[in-house]
Amino acid sequence: MRPVGFDGADGVSKDSVEVAHSFFHQKWNIYKSSTMEWQKDDIEQAIASYAATMPAALYGMLSCGREGFLQTHATFADDLQYATQALEKLL
Incomplete structure (x- = not known):
C-alpha cells in the first residue's frame, strides 16, 4: 500500500x-x-533530525498528517517501521 496522496508527481x-x-x-x-x-x-535523534530537514512533500506523504511522526518516542518504532516499508514500495 502506498502512502496516501502519492501519485509520482507530488514534488x-x-x-x-x-x-x-x-x-x-x-x-x-x-x-x-x-x-x-x-x-x-x-537513532531516534538522528532520524528525527533528518525528518525535520527532509523534503516537506515526502515527509507529508509518509506522515499522512500525523503530528509528531518520527519525532515522538512513544510511537517512534512503529513510525520508523512504517516509513521504511512505505519508502521501499516507492522505489
Whole structure:
C-alpha cells in the first residue's frame, strides 16, 4: 500500500525517496535488534533530525498528517517501521 496522496508527481524526487529509504532502512535494522537504550536514543535523534530537514512533500506523504511522526518516542518504532516499508514500495 502506498502512502496516501502519492501519485509520482507530488514534488517528490526519486533521489529523495532513495536517500530516505537507504537511511531509514539502515537505522531500522539496527534499532529493531538493539538492546542498548543509548543506541536507540541516538537513532531516534538522528532520524528525527533528518525528518525535520527532509523534503516537506515526502515527509507529508509518509506522515499522512500525523503530528509528531518520527519525532515522538512513544510511537517512534512503529513510525520508523512504517516509513521504511512505505519508502521501499516507492522505489
